[in-house]
Each structure stands twice: as C-alpha cells, then as structure tokens.
Amino acid sequence: MDKGISILRRSIDETIIRGDEVLSERIEVIPVIDILNGVVVHAVAGRREEYKPIRDSVLIRQPDPGELLVRLKEMGFESVYIADLDGIMYNKVNDNIPRLVEEVGMRAMMDIGISGLRRSDTEHIEYVVGTEYLRTVEQLLDLSGRVVSLDMIHGKVKFAKYSLDIDYVLNVIKQVHLRKLLFIDLDRVGTMQGPNLELIKRIRNEYSGLFIVGGGVRSVKDILQLKEIGVNCVLIATALHKGIIDKRFY
Known part of the structure; x- marks a missing residue:
C-alpha cells in the first residue's frame, strides 16, 4: 500500500510540473541555475554583463552546474529552471547541460535564447520561449503548447524591438493555450527585495493556466503569499x- 501511495504522489507531482490539467494545492519551488561561460553565476537585476560566478553558497563549493544539479536532487528537487546565458547572450548553447540534467534524473525548463x-x-x-526573443507580440499566438516567459523589465514586458504594458500582452495570451506561463521580474532577480505581489495578482486574475513566478523571492513568507494568490x-x-529555502513544496 505504501508503495502504491508513493507512486501516486510522484505521478501527481509530475503532472503539476508538466502543466497538465491537475494543479496542486501546494506551491512548488523550482531552483534556478544561471550559467555563463559554463559555470553557475549569481544573477542580479537582469544586468547580465555583471553576473559573476556564485560564491558563498551553502549548496556547492565550486560553481559547477553538474555539482549543483546533484545537490538539488539530493535535497528532493525534481525540476529546475536553467538560464543558459551563453546561448541567450552569444548564441553559444551549452549542449552538455541537457545531458547532465538527464544523467542526474531531473527535468528542466531551459531558456537557451532565440534558438529555443x-x-x-x-x-x-x-x-x-522568452518574450524578449519575439519581434512582435502577435508571435505569441503561434506558441500554443509551449512554455512562455513574460520578461518584465522597468515595468514593461520586453520584446525584441519594443516593450509593452502587461495588460496588453495578457489580452493576447488569453487567446492561446500555453503549456505554462512564467513571469520573471528581471529588475528583482537576485535582489532579495520580495516579489511584486500586486502585479502578480493581476496576472493571476487574467490567466488561469499553470503559472510560475520568479524574481525577488526571499523567504518562506513570500512563497506562502504567492501560494495564496494562486501561483x-x-x-x-x-x-x-x-x-533560507531548502525544500520542494510549501
């Protein structure tokens, strides 16, 4: 019986992260791994040219992506979000990263830049697929079944050639069935300022699908507030x- 329950729980957890119809009453923590020049870096406020190798981490001694994946797996995490900044900034994708993810037995959402x-x-x-890689907002209509990231910077959703108000973009998104919607507040990434709860609440009110939020989360309290909103x-x-955060579900 215990084995059957364990299998059922695993099945439910996988359904949550894969973006199918069943959603959990718990909120899941998805660790972020930012990779630049092949090593794990500390991302701060979207200023990519200033990102430096991670230091003083309680998780790893060296900024090695493989070491971090293994440690996160040991902690009970099953999924990660990976920003391949070599791919995003220079179109030089780290093609060994998917292999590492598979070898460790995890799953990943990967932002590799426009080649994604x-x-x-x-x-x-x-x-x-980040909005910053799309030339027009209308291209969102071609992304049914995909994972899309709203890349917010300076209060606007960033596209390749312009930036738009979030409400305008949401009106377009409501016309397409996405697999998952990510909202990444780049101004708050790595700052420990806390998430923009009012804006996140507005997005949640307009979008009913699987919703993932990143940027500024600093505490269990922040996580529980996001859970209350419906993230x-x-x-x-x-x-x-x-x-500060050390487990998968809250």
Missing part, C-alpha cells in the same frame, strides 16, 4: 544558495 524557438521539448527538457510554482536561486 526552433527546438522541440523532450522527456527531460522543456524549452522556454503554482516559484523560481528561486539566491534564497536557496543562502540556505
């Missing part, structure tokens, strides 16, 4: 490396 538009999802990897998963890096 041309890649198909696999059993272990879902490729994230399904939260992306966290800094608070994990500081030892």
